Amino acid sequence: MTRALARDAALRARAARVVPGGMYGHLNAMQLPAGFPQFFERAEGCRVWDVDGNEYLDLMCSFGPVVLGHRHPAVEAAAAKQATTGDCLNGPSPAFVELAERLVDTVDHADWAMFQKNGTDATTLCLTIARAATGRRKILTAHGSYHGAAPWCTPIPGGVTDEDRVNLLPFVYNDLESAAAAAAQAGGDLAGIIVCPHKHDVFVDQELVDPDFARGLRRLCNERGAALILDEVRTGFRIAPGGSWEGLGVAPDLSAWSKALGNGHPIAAVLGGEPLREAATRVFATGSFWFSAVPMVAALATLETLRREKALERMREAGTALRQGLAAQAASHGFKLRQTGPEVMPMVLFDDDPGFTNGRAWCAAAVRRGVYVHPFHNWFLCAAHDADAIRSVLERTDEAFGEVRRGQ
Amino acid sequence: MTRALARDAALRARAARVVPGGMYGHLNAMQLPAGFPQFFERAEGCRVWDVDGNEYLDLMCSFGPVVLGHRHPAVEAAAAKQATTGDCLNGPSPAFVELAERLVDTVDHADWAMFQKNGTDATTLCLTIARAATGRRKILTAHGSYHGAAPWCTPIPGGVTDEDRVNLLPFVYNDLESAAAAAAQAGGDLAGIIVCPHKHDVFVDQELVDPDFARGLRRLCNERGAALILDEVRTGFRIAPGGSWEGLGVAPDLSAWSKALGNGHPIAAVLGGEPLREAATRVFATGSFWFSAVPMVAALATLETLRREKALERMREAGTALRQGLAAQAASHGFKLRQTGPEVMPMVLFDDDPGFTNGRAWCAAAVRRGVYVHPFHNWFLCAAHDADAIRSVLERTDEAFGEVRRGQ
Numbered sequence: 001m002t003r004a005l006a007r008d009a010a011l012r013a014r015a016a017r018v019v020p021g022g023m024y025g026h027l028n029a030m031q032l033p034a035g036f037p038q039f040f041e042r043a044e045g046c047r048v049w050d051v052d053g054n055e056y057l058d059l060m061c062s063f064g065p066v067v068l069g070h071r072h073p074a075v076e077a078a079a080a081k082q083a084t085t086g087d088c089l090n091g092p093s094p095a096f097v098e099l100a101e102r103l104v105d106t107v108d109h110a111d112w113a114m115f116q117k118n119g120t121d122a123t124t125l126c127l128t129i130a131r132a133a134t135g136r137r138k139i140l141t142a143h144g145s146y147h148g149a150a151p152w153c154t155p156i157p158g159g160v161t162d163e164d165r166v167n168l169l170p171f172v173y174n175d176l177e178s179a180a181a182a183a184a185q186a187g188g189d190l191a192g193i194i195v196c197p198h199k200h201d202v203f204v205d206q207e208l209v210d211p212d213f214a215r216g217l218r219r220l221c222n223e224r225g226a227a228l229i230l231d232e233v234r235t236g237f238r239i240a241p242g243g244s245w246e247g248l249g250v251a252p253d254l255s256a257w258s259k260a261l262g263n264g265h266p267i268a269a270v271l272g273g274e275p276l277r278e279a280a281t282r283v284f285a286t287g288s289f290w291f292s293a294v295p296m297v298a299a300l301a302t303l304e305t306l307r308r309e310k311a312l313e314r315m316r317e318a319g320t321a322l323r324q325g326l327a328a329q330a331a332s333h334g335f336k337l338r339q340t341g342p343e344v345m346p347m348v349l350f351d352d353d354p355g356f357t358n359g360r361a362w363c364a365a366a367v368r369r370g371v372y373v374h375p376f377h378n379w380f381l382c383a384a385h386d387a388d389a390i391r392s393v394l395e396r397t398d399e400a401f402g403e404v405r406r407g408q
Numbered sequence: 409m410t411r412a413l414a415r416d417a418a419l420r421a422r423a424a425r426v427v428p429g430g431m432y433g434h435l436n437a438m439q440l441p442a443g444f445p446q447f448f449e450r451a452e453g454c455r456v457w458d459v460d461g462n463e464y465l466d467l468m469c470s471f472g473p474v475v476l477g478h479r480h481p482a483v484e485a486a487a488a489k490q491a492t493t494g495d496c497l498n499g500p501s502p503a504f505v506e507l508a509e510r511l512v513d514t515v516d517h518a519d520w521a522m523f524q525k526n527g528t529d530a531t532t533l534c535l536t537i538a539r540a541a542t543g544r545r546k547i548l549t550a551h552g553s554y555h556g557a558a559p560w561c562t563p564i565p566g567g568v569t570d571e572d573r574v575n576l577l578p579f580v581y582n583d584l585e586s587a588a589a590a591a592a593q594a595g596g597d598l599a600g601i602i603v604c605p606h607k608h609d610v611f612v613d614q615e616l617v618d619p620d621f622a623r624g625l626r627r628l629c630n631e632r633g634a635a636l637i638l639d640e641v642r643t644g645f646r647i648a649p650g651g652s653w654e655g656l657g658v659a660p661d662l663s664a665w666s667k668a669l670g671n672g673h674p675i676a677a678v679l680g681g682e683p684l685r686e687a688a689t690r691v692f693a694t695g696s697f698w699f700s701a702v703p704m705v706a707a708l709a710t711l712e713t714l715r716r717e718k719a720l721e722r723m724r725e726a727g728t729a730l731r732q733g734l735a736a737q738a739a740s741h742g743f744k745l746r747q748t749g750p751e752v753m754p755m756v757l758f759d760d761d762p763g764f765t766n767g768r769a770w771c772a773a774a775v776r777r778g779v780y781v782h783p784f785h786n787w788f789l790c791a792a793h794d795a796d797a798i799r800s801v802l803e804r805t806d807e808a809f810g811e812v813r814r815g816q
Contacts, residue, residue: 011505018508020520020685025694027499039502042493051502062496065696070494080488085450086478088470088672090780091435094447094459097419100426112428117525117674118695128559132567149694150558151536158690159540163571233696259696264496266525266674266697277428282566286433286557287526288473288641288667289674372498 007051011039033364043070045384056372057393061380067260069384075263078301082294093293108242109251110271116290119233120148122256122268125285130192130227133279138186140193142173144201173199176216183220192227197235197244203376206341214250227253238344265298311383318385319343325394333401347378365400415459419447441772451478453792464780465801469788475668477792483671486709490702501701516650517659518679524698527641528556530664530676538600538635541687546594548601550581552609581607584624591628600635605643605652611784614749622658635661646752673706719791726793727751733802741809755786773808
């Protein structure tokens with residue numbers, strides 16, 4: 001049960017000298033219990049190894065980008081081949097066109113595509129296109145929803161001005177009345193509504209979308225000539241191939257994608273419908289690496305492999321087995337567990353657990369046993385989580401429940 | 409002189425259906441004369457090939473990222489090796505720490521580093537840190553300077569609100585009085601001044617920085633407790649190893665870097681001095697791919713190769729030979745040419761050339777002869793531009809001058 005983390009500790013000490021606070025952002029292990037590694041060496045399928053050589057069954061999948069499994073052979077072969085010819089050039093490669101065509105074919109509401117690097121690039125560009133289309137300023141956002149790390153949307157207000165957010169109006173997820181009230185407040189200045197396919201805020205239970213809420217947002221946008229923007233950055237290509245709301249029959253005007261699109265390769269996309277196409281030509285959107293060929297080739301291979309390997313169904317099966325196993329284990333150890341959201345990106349929280357005391361202790365116990373999980377962020381399944389992997393995860397999580405029970 | 413561009417045309421037609429306007433951003437060939445290719449297939453050293461197999465001596469270097477030459481063997485070998493172990497993981501690799509240490513060692517004013525993907529991420533983060541440090545809002549920016557493609561800085565106003573820019577105050581590059589006046593207007597609300605190491609705006613002559621102007625900005629920031637932010641995104645690692653103002657002895661508080669840092673691999677960085685470290689811990693900065701290992705390994709290899717191969721000196725020699733050659737050719741053909749800015753990133757404009765008529769014709773003639781240049785954006789030299797390459801460029805540009813002369 002004792003694992004060496006000496007190299008990790010040495011790297012942390014060095015980082016403390018040359019990085020503010022020693023680390024930043026969502027991968028900062030200082031927000032996690034002791035025993036979590038900060039630095040990683042390698043990965044394969046559903047397994048990762050830290051810099052001290054400790055192996056983990058990975059249930060975070062790099063917080064979403066890894067959807068087929070780490071270093072999927074088909075994706076890596078395509079990327080490596082492209083890298084031997086060209087990546088960042090004076091213009092895009094043919095893969096730019098092929099990927100735009102593939103996405104337009106794949107995602108129901110999409111008639112066109114634009115590519116970026118970060119999820120934040122994509123969500124921000126959606127807002128800008130909605131404003132260009134409408135000539136209006138106000139955007140409705142759900143209270144607590146994460147849409148990226150730019151000043152208009154970052155969850156931490158350091159360095160953010162009031163003016164960065166003066167054109168945002170909050171509503172409550174799944175509360176159509178609150179959205180209608182915010183739209184009324186925006187009046188004739190409503191440019192759009194940005195919303196996640198389901199509520200997946202950090203620290204709290206996930207909520208699947210109420211279909212009436214989704215339809216109501218669509219109607220609100222239609223009535224007011226505003227753009228409905230679906231933020232698929234975290235959900236995209238994990239829930240449904242044609243968009244997370246395809247089953248509801250609710251089509252957004254614009255959608256933002258990133259994370260899983262390139263199975264770890266850096267790429268983001270904005271997809272839009274015909275009515276927004278002209279507005280999209282009037283915004284300035286560019287970046288030094290936005291046209292690079294390697295991530296586009298990786299994305300094409302990812303989309304093709306997702307389809308060919310029936311990855312979404314397999315992920316859902318694995319997620320269901322994991323959920324059922326964890327529920328049974330929790331009950332047998334006398335814990336009440338809340339497992340919310342889609343099976344492929346579960347949020348797992350303990351009942352009656354102020355300060356996430358049990359959750360953190362359980363995650364620490366799991367990590368010591370080689371299962372990488374998170375105490376207050378949703379997890380991510382990937383297609384490399386086969387039945388053996390889930391069985392192995394559950395053997396270790398059962399011990400983790402036992403350890404927390406004994407420690408109480 | 410006739411080159412096939414059939415595959416390029418076919419890809420453009422397909423792109424027109426699935427991309428707004430057929431293309432967007434700084435690599436959009438529709439803003440260039442006929443005969444410029446839009447789509448590229450491969451690259452090697454200082455040469456690129458379009459999708460129809462036409463070869464070009466590349467004087468744009470992907471608009472800056474390529475500084476050692478395309479697909480430099482040392483960089484690509486390091487990147488490929490890292491890709492076989494891990495890239496986008498649940499935390500950074502050791503290269504994260506090594507790169508931060510290397511940058512702190514290399515860049516004079518830097519005591520710490522943070523990494524991103526886009527140049528825009530870095531400039532935006534600098535503003536946010538300056539605001540967090542000062543608790544103030546106003547930022548001075550030079551009229552016409554490019555600092556990225558976010559709503560606060562994009563050069564095209566589609567979809568941008570007044571509020572996105574209400575906290576910016578303009579000054580004139582190299583005009584200290586105008587900066588002092590803008591600072592006075594900001595009063596007690598001045599958070600920082602962002603400035604490029606030299607003026608490299610699109611469409612106009614470049615201007616080297618007046619040392620008194622640089623020192624004056626430093627003094628202004630000192631007097632008012634504001635942060636001096638140097639935007640090195642376009643200049644970084646091409647002008648001077650320790651920062652473009654190291655020769656002036658003017659140290660910024662924060663600097664933004666990207667483009668050349670990874671020789672084409674997607675990475676950006678913010679570097680800062682000790683006094684801003686604490687503020688940097690209070691801003692939320694993150695992205696799905698900001699901790700990926702491959703571009704960090706590529707950046708380490710780039711920095712090492714720049715040093716080992718004395719790349720900056722060699723680029724400067726090549727740029728000087730190019731400048732002298734073009735000046736002689738222009739004179740011999742009866743043209744007045746304005747070649748401004750550093751030799752390694754020259755702006756080349758024709759005198760008396762409204763609408764860039766001669767410039768566009770000359771660039772088109774150069775591209776037809778296999779020299780890729782730009783009529784209204786500065787060019788970029790790279791370390792792969794050896795004497796043979798420059799000689800070959802000059803043979804073709806001489807013919808291009810002749811063609812433009814005959815066409816007048």
